[in-house]
Amino acid sequence: MTNRKGLDGKGKLAVAIGTLKLKNPVMTASGTFGYGEEYAPYVDLNRLGAIIVKGLSLKPRSGNPGPRIMETPAGMLNAIGLQNIGVKSFIRNKLPYLRQFDTAIIANVYGETIEEYLRVSEILTAAGGVHALEINVSCPNVKRGGVAFGTDPDMVAEVTNGVKDVTDLPVIVKLSPNVTDICVMAKAAEAAGADAVSLINTITGMSVDVEKRIPHLKNITGGLSGPAIKPVALRMVWQVAGRVRIPVIGVGGIMSPRDALEFFIAGARAIQVGTANFVEPRATMRIIDGIGAYMKRHRILDMDNLVGSLRI
Amino acid sequence: MWTGSIIFNNKLGPQHLHMAVRLPSEFVNPSPGQFVMIRPARGGEPLLSRPLSIYQFTRNQDHVILEFLYRIVGQGTELLSRLPSAAEVAMLGPLGNGFRIEKNRSHRILLAGGMGVAPITFLAQRLNDLVVTKAELQICLGAKSCAEIVGVERIKGFQGLMNIVTDDGTIGSCGLVTDLLPDITRGCDPCQTMIYACGPMAMLRTLAEELAPTRIPCQVSIEERMACGLGACLGCAVDVHNRRGRRVKKSLCKDGPVFNIEDICWEQL
Ligand SMILES: Cc1cc2nc3c(=O)[nH]c(=O)nc-3n(C[C@H](O)[C@H](O)[C@H](O)COP(=O)(O)OP(=O)(O)OC[C@H]3O[C@@H](n4cnc5c(N)ncnc54)[C@H](O)[C@@H]3O)c2cc1C
Numbered sequence: 001m002t003n004r005k006g007l008d009g010k011g012k013l014a015v016a017i018g019t020l021k022l023k024n025p026v027m028t029a030s031g032t033f034g035y036g037e038e039y040a041p042y043v044d045l046n047r048l049g050a051i052i053v054k055g056l057s058l059k060p061r062s063g064n065p066g067p068r069i070m071e072t073p074a075g076m077l078n079a080i081g082l083q084n085i086g087v088k089s090f091i092r093n094k095l096p097y098l099r100q101f102d103t104a105i106i107a108n109v110y111g112e113t114i115e116e117y118l119r120v121s122e123i124l125t126a127a128g129g130v131h132a133l134e135i136n137v138s139c140p141n142v143k144r145g146g147v148a149f150g151t152d153p154d155m156v157a158e159v160t161n162g163v164k165d166v167t168d169l170p171v172i173v174k175l176s177p178n179v180t181d182i183c184v185m186a187k188a189a190e191a192a193g194a195d196a197v198s199l200i201n202t203i204t205g206m207s208v209d210v211e212k213r214i215p216h217l218k219n220i221t222g223g224l225s226g227p228a229i230k231p232v233a234l235r236m237v238w239q240v241a242g243r244v245r246i247p248v249i250g251v252g253g254i255m256s257p258r259d260a261l262e263f264f265i266a267g268a269r270a271i272q273v274g275t276a277n278f279v280e281p282r283a284t285m286r287i288i289d290g291i292g293a294y295m296k297r298h299r300i301l302d303m304d305n306l307v308g309s310l311r312i
Numbered sequence: 313m314w315t316g317s318i319i320f321n322n323k324l325g326p327q328h329l330h331m332a333v334r335l336p337s338e339f340v341n342p343s344p345g346q347f348v349m350i351r352p353a354r355g356g357e358p359l360l361s362r363p364l365s366i367y368q369f370t371r372n373q374d375h376v377i378l379e380f381l382y383r384i385v386g387q388g389t390e391l392l393s394r395l396p397s398a399a400e401v402a403m404l405g406p407l408g409n410g411f412r413i414e415k416n417r418s419h420r421i422l423l424a425g426g427m428g429v430a431p432i433t434f435l436a437q438r439l440n441d442l443v444v445t446k447a448e449l450q451i452c453l454g455a456k457s458c459a460e461i462v463g464v465e466r467i468k469g470f471q472g473l474m475n476i477v478t479d480d481g482t483i484g485s486c487g488l489v490t491d492l493l494p495d496i497t498r499g500c501d502p503c504q505t506m507i508y509a510c511g512p513m514a515m516l517r518t519l520a521e522e523l524a525p526t527r528i529p530c531q532v533s534i535e536e537r538m539a540c541g542l543g544a545c546l547g548c549a550v551d552v553h554n555r556r557g558r559r560v561k562k563s564l565c566k567d568g569p570v571f572n573i574e575d576i577c578w579e580q581l
C-alpha cells in the first residue's frame with residue numbers, strides 16, 4: 001500500500017522507515033508546513049520525501065491565546081497550543097489535495113487521553129492516503145496530553161501499544177527532549193512496537209520583555225526551535241541511534257544540507273525540516289539538492305553507507 | 313521568494329526610513345493593505361523575515377519598484393535600516409488580504425496612526441483615482457510629534473481633505489487621531505461611508521468603541537508577530553467573530569491583515 005504512489009524506494013537518496021519507502025530522507029516537520037498547500041507556490045511537493053502535517057486531534061482545537069511566537073537568538077519560541085482543524089475536517093478538506101502528490105503523507109497525531117490518540121489513529125488509518133502516523137507525545141504547549149505522555153516511559157509504551165493495535169500503518173513516535181534520559185523513552189517506544197522514533201520536539205523555554213516585565217508569550221513558556229537547538233538534537237539522535245534498532249528520524253535546527261548531513265552521520269535515517277521553512281520556503285529543496293551533491297562528491301552510493309558513519 | 317535590490321534606503325528621521333526595492337516584473341500587482349515578509353538576502357540574525365506593508369508600487373517596463381516606510385523598533389528593522397543601496401533583500405509577497413474598495417460608497421475616511429501611514433497612503437493613492445470632489449476623501453494622520461509625521465508630501469498630492477494631529481501638538485492639532493472622529497463622522501450616512509484605519513492597537517481599540525454606536529463600517533489593518541507569513545505556522549492567530557457570531561481563529565497573515573472592525577474580538581487583543 002505504501003508503494004502505491006510510485007514511492008518505489010529506488011535511487012541514491014531512497015530510505016525505508018519500516019515498511020514506509022521514501023524517495024529521499026527529507027520530510028517537513030509537523031506544524032511548520034501547515035497542511036502542505038500553504039507551501040505549494042514555493043516548493044515542488046512531489047520532490048519531498050514526506051510531508052508531515054500539523055498535529056491532529058479528534059475535535060478541532062483553537063489553541064492558545066496570542067502572542068504565540070517570539071524570535072530568540074538563533075531560534076524562536078512558539079506556544080501555538082496545537083490549534084488544528086480536527087481529524088475529520090483534515091480528511092475531508094485537506095487530504096484529497098495531498099493525495100495527488102507523489103510523496104508520502106504522514107499524519108501527526110495528538111490526544112488529551114489515550115483513547116483520543118487511538119481514535120484519531122483509527123480514523124486516519126481508515127481514510128486511505130495517509131502513509132504513516134507520527135505520534136506526538138511531546139508537545140510542551142498543551143495542558144493535557146502531549147508531553148505528559150512523553151515524559152513517562154510507561155505512558156509512551158501504552159500509547160504506542162494502543163496505536164499499533166488499531167493501525168497497520170508504520171508508527172513513528174515523536175519524542176520530547178524535556179526528559180532526563182531520552183534513550184529510556186526511545187527504548188520504551190521500540191519495545192512497544194514503534195516502527196521508528198523521531199526526535200526532537202521543541203525544548204521548553206521562555207523570554208521576558210524587560211520594559212513591561214511581562215513574558216513575551218501569553219502562555220509564558222513555549223517551545224524553542226531553530227539552529228539554537230541543533231547541537232542538543234544531534235546529541236540526542238546520536239545517543240538514541242546507538243541504543244535502538246528501529247530507524248531514528250532527526251529533527252531540530254536543520255537549516256542547510258550540512259546540518260542534515262550531520263544528523264545522517266550521527267545515525268539518523270531521515271530528517272525533518274521545521275523552522276527553516278519559515279526563514280526560506282524552499283529550504284527543503286536546497287537541502288535535498290545539497291545532500292545529493294554531497295553523496296556524489298564523496299562517492300557514497302546510497303543512504304545506508306552514510307547513516308551512522310560517524311568515525312570516532 | 314523574491315530577491316530584490318535596494319534602490320535607496322533613506323533616513324527620514326532618527327528612527328524612520330523610506331526604502332525602495334527593485335524586483336523582477338513577475339511580481340504580482342499588490343493591492344493596498346497587502347504586505348511582504350522581508351529580510352536581508354544574506355541571512356543571519358534575526359532569522360525570521362519581518363512583515364512590512366506596501367507603501368507604493370510602480371510597474372516599469374522590465375521591473376517593478378516597491379516602496380516601504382518603516383520605523384526601527386528592534387533588531388530586525390535595525391538590520392534593514394543598515395542596508396545600503398544595491399544590497400539585496402529576500403522577500404515573500406504580496407501577501408494577505410488588503411482593503412476592500414467599495415466603489416458605491418462615496419465618502420471615504422482614512423485614519424493612520426504612526427506607521428499606519430504606509431498602507432493608508434497606498435490606499436489613498438488608489439482611491440484618489442475614484443474621487444470626484446475633495447470632500448469624498450478625508451485623510452487623518454496622527455503621530456507622537458512632528459518628527460514622527462512621515463510621508464505627508466505624497467499624501468498632499470492627492471485629492472481630499474487632510475488633517476494632522478500629534479500627541480504634543482508640534483504639528484497640526486494636539487491630540488489623537490480618534491479625537492477627530494466625532495467631527496468627521498457627524499451627519500455621515502452609514503450606507504455611503506467607509507472608514508479605513510491602520511495604527512497602534514490602542515488607537516484601533518478606541519476606534520472600535522467609538523464607532524460601534526454609529527454603525528459606520530470600518531476596515532482595519534492589525535498587527536501580530538509573524539513567522540511564516542503564509543498561514544502555515546499559526547503564530548499570528550487572532551480571534552474573530554464569524555458570520556454566525558461564533559468566535560473563530562483566523563491567521564492574520566492569510567485572512568488579514570485587514571478585517572472588519574466589528575468582527576475582531578477586541579477583548580482578546
Ligand atoms: C501586516 C503588517 C504590516 C506592517 N507594516 C509595517 C510598516 O509598513 N512599517 C513599519 O514600520 N512597521 C510595520 N509593521 C510592524 C513591523 O513588522 C514590526 O515593527 C517589526 O516586525 C519589528 O521587528 P524588529 O525585529 O525590529 O523588532 P522586534 O525585536 O521583533 O520587536 C520589537 C518590539 O516590537 C514588537 N513587535 C514585533 N513585531 C511586531 C509586529 N508584527 N507587530 C507589532 N509589534 C511587533 C515586539 O513585541 C517588541 O515589543 C507591520 C506589521 C504587520 C503585521
Ligand SMILES: Cc1cc2nc3c(=O)[nH]c(=O)nc-3n(C[C@H](O)[C@H](O)[C@H](O)COP(=O)(O)O)c2cc1C
Nearest residue numbers: 029030031055078136200201225226252253274275
Ligand atoms: C510553530 C511550530 C508548530 C509546531 N507544531 C507541532 C505539532 O503540531 N506537532 C509536533 O509534533 N511538533 C510540532 N512542532 C515541532 C516541530 O515539528 C519540530 O520538532 C521542532 O520545531 C524542531 O525542529 P526545527 O528546529 O527544525 O524547527 C512545531 C514547531 C513549531 C516551530
Ligand code: FES
Nearest residue numbers: 539541543546565
Ligand atoms: S505568520 Fe505563520 S500563520 Fe501567520
